[in-house]
Amino acid sequence: MDPERLAQEEQSRLRFFAEALARCSQPFIACGLDGGISAVNDAFRALSGYGQDELHSLNWLSDLTPPDWHELEAAALASLNASGEPQRYEKQCRRKDGSLVPVEVLAHLYRDEEGQPSCYYSFVTDLSERKGAEAFAERAQADRERLLGELRQQRDFLNTVTENLVSFVAVFSGQDLRLKWHNPSFARIMGPKWQGQDLSGRTVQELVPRAEASGALARMRAVSQEGRRFSEPEYEFHDSSGAARYLRYTLLPLPTAEGAEADVMLVGLEVTEQVQAGQKRQRSYERLQALVRVSEEIMAADCAEAALQRALDGARELTGARLGAASYMSAEASRAVVVSSCAPGAQPCTPECCLRSTEAIYHHLLQERPVVRISEAEMEGLPECCGPSPASPLLRGLLAARLAGSAQEGMGLLMLTDKEDGSDFDAEDEALLLQLATVASLGLQHIAAKTAADRHADEVDAILDSLASGLVVYDVQGHILRLNRPADAMFGFSREDWRLSPGERVAKINWRKLDGQLYQADELPAVRAARGEVVRSEVGSLGGPGQGERWISVSAAPVRSRTGEITAVVSSFVDVTELRRAQLALEQAYASLEAQSEELQAQAEELQAQNDELARLTGSLAAERERLAVTLRSIGDGVIATDLAGRVVLMNPVAQQLTGWSEDEAIGRPLREVFNIIKEGSGEPQVDPVAEVLATGKVVALANHTALVSRQGERYIIEDSAAPIRGHDGTIGGVVLVFHDVTIQRK
Structure with a gap:
């Protein structure tokens, strides 16, 4: 073959790989073994926020990776170097604005022609947001010239890259639209029939379902013949198994030899999960709107039966159930309120059947939990009273939720069965019924409270009307x-x-x-x-x-x-008319009493003078008591004073030391308990001197050889005397006992 044509084909092949990588929505980076960045695609620049020249001056391992992730990344690259197998790991990437983006890295090791490690190349997935294929195509179109240098040296490198892309890439011939080349992801998108196969040479009619083939061919011919690109952000495609997939793709013309129709490159991502999640969110939103509407109708009901019926109808409509029943013990009606609901064409449940079924379900299944969900296959394990029967057509797979009173006690239940599509109730149905049961419970509580409030208002009116004021x-x-x-x-x-x-x-x-x-x-x-x-x-x-x-x-x-x-x-x-008249009469009487007030004033002044004299005497007495206290603290003898009952009223420090009792502890106690005296030789109790003074009214001295036993058991030989305390009129008011320690002198 002509060498020039071989070179052209080689250049076309390398240009194809370069454009495929440049247009890829998957962020891509290539760097040396030391981390120096040598090549990136537009998706990576968008992810990092840096420009082309800026990135070439940065290091992937140190500048774009926070320190907390260095150890993890080093371990992953070490494993890559040792095994040669691609390594997938998660980390954070530092953007130009300083923010951190969570990413997943699929790292590969590239070896040169001699088999030596040459560089790393990685596919990076932004875990916070996935870029659209159209945005990717626009960025790739603007920057596709970036990887066109040194095409021959990077041929093998680009081959390896395209084989590992998460995005699907395929090239169709412009002449007959047969598949010329594809990566593994494309075969995966086509379905299990084509998994792992080389689909080269296959026609569009072979790969795409018949109903979709004509439209796909028309779009691809337009791209090939008119040289314009075509994009769809959300295309529903059915693979070989008939499963629906959603694709975000772009068709791009690839120029070939002059005058020939351009080949068509298909680049895209599968977005099935994102689309299905959006559809699920939309269904949930519509359900939520319906739930709000039903909740408002429940709260607007004026009686328990109407609220219960609206809750049951709403639950049946929102879950797709054919039949439903509910019961509630109404405080306002003092009876069980029972309602049923059925789809058009379904056999309704009689009130007796509803009451029997709901009571059985409540007592057997809802005593300990707020909601229960049972599939049709699980119905056989229920008690006979809960199972399906001709008299109870409801229970063929059921969903039930408890209705609660104001103290969260069980007051009834909502029950659904027989979904119209034949499926079992799911977790979303369970959550919805539980929410409706909660709203219905609040509505029923509101009705009960309103009824009680109206009754209370009538009672209050009766009470207020019975007041005298x-x-x-x-x-x-x-x-x-x-x-x-x-x-x-x-x-x-x-x-x-x-x-x-x-x-x-x-x-x-x-x-x-x-x-x-x-x-x-x-x-x-x-x-x-x-x-x-x-x-x-x-x-x-x-x-x-x-x-x-x-x-x-x-x-x-x-x-x-x-x-x-x-x-x-x-x-x-x-x-207060009568009280006012009495007040006026009292005012007249008060005027007559004012004359007597002057005499009372004079008497008050005289009493004040007497009171001043009493205050003066009280001050003198207080000063005298203070002098007495100072004297008692200063003398070397022990002093104890008692009242007429012989109870301690005063002790000086010496007496406290010898008896072992503090004054606070001794006051109020009998003298015999605090002042324990015995005969020195025999240890027999001595005669109580206070009792003798009170009996004779005279001064009494202690007998010789008297010992004092302290609270701690120590003995002191003492001498003392006791004398009566007399008032101004000579009457005895107590006894004072004076004693001192002569233990040392006796020894």
Whole structure:
């Protein structure tokens, strides 16, 4: 063959590989064994944020890899060098703006013609966001010239790269649109029939289902003949097994010999998972909207039966169930509310059957858990009362959720069965029914609470009307919201009067202050309470002299919300006409008593003088007590004072030391317990000197050879005397005992 033609074909092949790599949506990087970057594609530049020249000056292993990942990457590359097998690992890549991008790296080792390691090349997957094929194609189109240098030297390298691409790549002949070349990913996309095969030479009609072949051929001919590219961001394709796949691809013309139709390159990614996830999100959103609508209808229901029926109908519609039943123990009706729901054409369940089935399911399956899901195959393991029967057509695979009361106690259940498509209920159906059961429980609790509140309001009205005092509730502008019967009888307001301003009502009932002046609007107790003031028992008059004047005591207070905002004012009115008349009579009597106050004042002044003299004497006594205390602390003898009962009332430090008792511990105790004296020789108890003083009224000395036994058991030979304590009138008020230690002298 002509060498020039061989060179052209070689150049065309290398250009194809270069363009395939440049157009690849998979980020690609090649670097030396030391990490110096030698080649990247546009996808990698977009991932890193760096320009071409900037990247050539950076190191993949140190500049673009954070320190925390150095050890992991070094281990992966060491394994690559040792085994030669591609290594897949995750790390973070530092972008130009300093942010870190989580990526997955598929690293390969390239060897030169002599088999020596030459460089690393890696395919990098951005784990935070996958770029679209169209954006990839645009970036590849703008930068495809980047890898056209040194084509012959990189031929083997590009072959290896295309074989390992995650994206699928294929080239079709422009003449007959037969497949000329493809990478393994393309065969995988075509389905299990073609997995691992070389599809070269196959026609589009062989590879693509008949229904899709004509459209694919038309698009490929347009690209080949018109030289324009074609892209689809989300194309539904059926592989050889009939499974639906979603592809994001671009068709590009590849120029061949002059005058010939261009070959067609197919480059793309499978986006099945992303599309299916989007479809699932859309279905979930639509379900959520329906759930919100049903929830609003449940909360708007005015009785337990209506709320239960709407919850059951909504659950059946949203899950696709053919049949449903529900029961609830209604506090408002004091009975079990039972409802059923069925799709058009389905046999409805009788109330008796519904009640029997729901009770059985609740007692056997929902006592310990809020929701239960059972497939049709699992129904055989249920108790007979829960199983399918002619009388109970509901239970052929079921989903049930418990309804709870305000204290989370079980009050009933929602139950569904027989999905219209024949499938079993899934986890999404379970979550939806549980949400509806929760909303239904809240709605039923709301209805019960509203019923109780209405009943309570009637009771409160009866209680307020039975009060003796009038009670009026105003809004913050002073308009009447409510008043009880005593207030209505007291003021005689009509419904039109309720809408009057406070000032207009004052003028109508001639409401005056104690000084006889009419109340101004801003002086009214209710108006002041609306400003936050609490008014207590403020007296005014209704009518006037000669007009049946009555005296009214008014109290007013603001009503606040949980946030502290004043939302209303409550006022109470008590007719105190008789009390007011009695008060006026008392005022007259008080005037007559004022004359007597001067005499009482003189007596008070005399008592004050006596009180001053008493204070002076008290001060002298306190000073005398202080001198006595200093004296007792200073003398060397022990001193103990007792009351008439012989209980200790005072001890000086010497007495505390010899007895072993502190003053605080000894006060109030009998003297015999604190002052334990015995005969020195025999150890027999000595005569109690205090008892002898109190009996004789004279000074008494202790007998010779008397020993004091301390609290700790130590013995001291003492001498002492006891004397009575007499008052000014000579009466005995206690005994003082004085003693000292003569142990050393005796020895």
